[in-house]
Amino acid sequence: MAASVRLLVRRLVRLSHKSVTSSAATVSCRPGCCLGPSSSRCFSDAAEDRSTHFGFETVPEAEKAKRVYKVFENVAQKYDVMNDAMSLGVHRLWKDMLLHVMHPQPGARLLDVAGGTGDISFRFLDYVSYQQERRKRRAAGSSQTPSWQDISDKYPTDDRPQESRAVVCDINKEMLKMGKQRADSMGITSGLSWVVGDAEELPFDDDQFDIYTIAFGIRNVTHIDQTLQEALRVLKPGGRFMCLEFSKVTNPVLAKLYDAYSFQVIPVLGEVIAGDWKSYQYLVESIRKFPDQVKKKVNFSLICILSMFILWYLSTILKRLSHILLVFAAHAYFVNL
Ligand SMILES: C[S@@+](CC[C@H](N)C(=O)[O-])C[C@H]1O[C@@H](n2cnc3c(N)ncnc32)[C@H](O)[C@@H]1O
Numbered sequence: 304m305a306a307s308v309r310l311l312v313r314r315l316v317r318l319s320h321k322s323v324t325s326s327a328a329t330v331s332c333r334p335g336c337c338l339g340p341s342s343s344r345c346f347s348d349a350a351e352d353r354s355t356h357f358g359f360e361t362v363p364e365a366e367k368a369k370r371v372y373k374v375f376e377n378v379a380q381k382y383d384v385m386n387d388a389m390s391l392g393v394h395r396l397w398k399d400m401l402l403h404v405m406h407p408q409p410g411a412r413l414l415d416v417a418g419g420t421g422d423i424s425f426r427f428l429d430y431v432s433y434q435q436e437r438r439k440r441r442a443a444g445s446s447q448t449p450s451w452q453d454i455s456d457k458y459p460t461d462d463r464p465q466e467s468r469a470v471v472c473d474i475n476k477e478m479l480k481m482g483k484q485r486a487d488s489m490g491i492t493s494g495l496s497w498v499v500g501d502a503e504e505l506p507f508d509d510d511q512f513d514i515y516t517i518a519f520g521i522r523n524v525t526h527i528d529q530t531l532q533e534a535l536r537v538l539k540p541g542g543r544f545m546c547l548e549f550s551k552v553t554n555p556v557l558a559k560l561y562d563a564y565s566f567q568v569i570p571v572l573g574e575v576i577a578g579d580w581k582s583y584q585y586l587v588e589s590i591r592k593f594p595d596q597v598k599k600k601v602n603f604s605l606i607c608i609l610s611m612f613i614l615w616y617l618s619t620i621l622k623r624l625s626h627i628l629l630v631f632a633a634h635a636y637f638v639n640l
Pocket of ligand 1: 371375416419420422423472473474478502503517519520524
């Protein structure tokens with residue numbers, strides 16, 4: 304089922320590429336504008352006309368990537384320090400949580416797109432090596448009297464290569480350079496590679512990776528749809544796409560505080576720590592321009608409705624206490640409407 308959906312999507316993507324290139328044949332391309340024979344970038348004349356957002360500014364599509372490049376080139380040296388300063392270290396927890404949800408196993412291949420200085424890939428390698436150690440310990444513990452479970456656990460994986468690999472792919476050479484320096488200082492010598500590449504036109508063959516991550520990167524690309532198509536192309540059938548991105552604060556009081564912090568404090572930190580107000584102003588604005596978490600809101604509302612129902616049911620049994628809880632749940636629900 305999943306495979307046939309994949310095939311269908313691929314066909315649609317190919318069809319749309321065909322129509323793009325055939326129409327592009329009638330468009331006059333300036334020298335050097337075509338990045339490949341079937342590239343939708345042949346529409347570069349149209350891209351000059353079309354506009355997009357760069358933070359709160361409106362810019363021609365063709366200009367956005369250059370300006371985003373400049374932002375990360377400027378902040379690369381101080382990128383990691385600034386992440387800690389801006390989020391008070393909380394970005395580490397978000398990234399740890401992503402790995403916890405991912406729960407990769409030895410042998411998995413990760414592509415970390417817009418991977419910057421490698422935070423996700425370092426965690427990935429750490430996680431799989433811990434899993435590998437656990438497996439070894441378990442195997443050693445049960446080697447004398449293996450259970451049927453141990454035998455069946457081992458059987459299908461024995462002939463698979465166990466080395467996991469992470470590929471950090473980023474459009475920005477400066478960010479990758481900083482990442483490589485970090486890897487060297489951490490003593491990471493194997494299982495990791497660094498590739499310069501555009502999320503919208505990945506330099507990898509089809510069906511290569513088990514997991515694709517893009518952490519705080521997707522809001523920086525010009526064409527999100529093209530980025531998603533590329534993710535689908537390079538993922539193996541059944542592979543997983545995982546995106547970490549900021550969402551909208553729905554609580555009005557918190558939203559005010561968050562706005563004040565974002566617009567009054569973060570650019571100042573950017574100026575003091577990285578000597579760059581404008582780049583951090585862009586980062587804050589780009590978060591605001593990213594689409595809201597419509598789905599999550601619906602899910603949260605559903606959870607609230609469900610919890611209200613359960614609490615109402617409990618209230619028929621446990622009267623007073625559950626009435627109080629019911630009021631809390633109702634409040635949470637209406638605040639989020
Ligand atoms: C906010 S950083 C995130 C870095 C890293 N994922 C992290 O979580 O720390 C965004 C990264 O996206 C990269 N980027 C922006 N546009 C890109 C594109 N079209 N293709 C690949 N990387 C891109 C930037 O160079 C930058 O390194």
